[in-house]
Amino acid sequence: MVFVLTVDQRGSRSTSDLVPELLTSLNHRPRRTGLLRRFERTAGDEVQGVLDEARATVDVIVELLRSDSWYVGLGIGDVTEPLPRSTRAGSGDAFVFAREAVTRAKSSPHHVNVVGADPHGAEQVETVLWLMASVLRRRSERGWAVADLLAEGLTRREIGVKLGISQSAVTQRAQAAGVVEEQRGRVLAADLLGQGVAA
Numbered sequence: 001m002v003f004v005l006t007v008d009q010r011g012s013r014s015t016s017d018l019v020p021e022l023l024t025s026l027n028h029r030p031r032r033t034g035l036l037r038r039f040e041r042t043a044g045d046e047v048q049g050v051l052d053e054a055r056a057t058v059d060v061i062v063e064l065l066r067s068d069s070w071y072v073g074l075g076i077g078d079v080t081e082p083l084p085r086s087t088r089a090g091s092g093d094a095f096v097f098a099r100e101a102v103t104r105a106k107s108s109p110h111h112v113n114v115v116g117a118d119p120h121g122a123e124q125v126e127t128v129l130w131l132m133a134s135v136l137r138r139r140s141e142r143g144w145a146v147a148d149l150l151a152e153g154l155t156r157r158e159i160g161v162k163l164g165i166s167q168s169a170v171t172q173r174a175q176a177a178g179v180v181e182e183q184r185g186r187v188l189a190a191d192l193l194g195q196g197v198a199a
Helices: 019-028 054-067 093-105 119-138 141-151 156-163 167-177 179-194
Strands: 002-009 035-043 046-051 070-077 112-116
Touching: 002 035, 002 054, 002 093, 019 035, 019 046, 019 054, 046 054, 046 093, 054 070, 054 112, 054 119, 054 179, 070 093, 070 119, 093 112, 112 119, 119 179, 141 156, 141 167, 141 179, 156 167, 167 179
Parallel strands: 070 112
Antiparallel strands: 002 046, 002 070, 035 046
């Protein structure tokens, strides 16, 4: 079982091409694991990648949700093996599901959808991602600054010094940013994917 992400740029007719920047971010981020086949442009403003780790898949989806510029389709299932070197040449259920998911995402309130052989399991993963998307959409730049530093492993005291604010202000910003909710959402979504609930 693998995870195929098909991602299409939103509003591409009225904005510049964001695909080159996205490909650099997704394929060259330090410590990126779980990438079976690199993300590639498949057609127009669409990219596709193949992953085999649940947590890495969730991390990529959160990155995409943060930019708020993409329709995200996650397909969960088998692929035809051996996988070709090029993502574009891949085939199998996961690729078909990802195509269906990104099509659904274009009419989804949160622009992310999940399709797998088990509709109920896919819906469970999708529900967690939707809840996370609603949290991330409300997060301010100040909230992101705190969330990013917490993700780097800094303590609240260290973040306060770095940002020039009190430790209690750091805590308040983290709460307003829904940092704990996001962290729990990441874990839950990864656990559900890891258990193969949608496959």
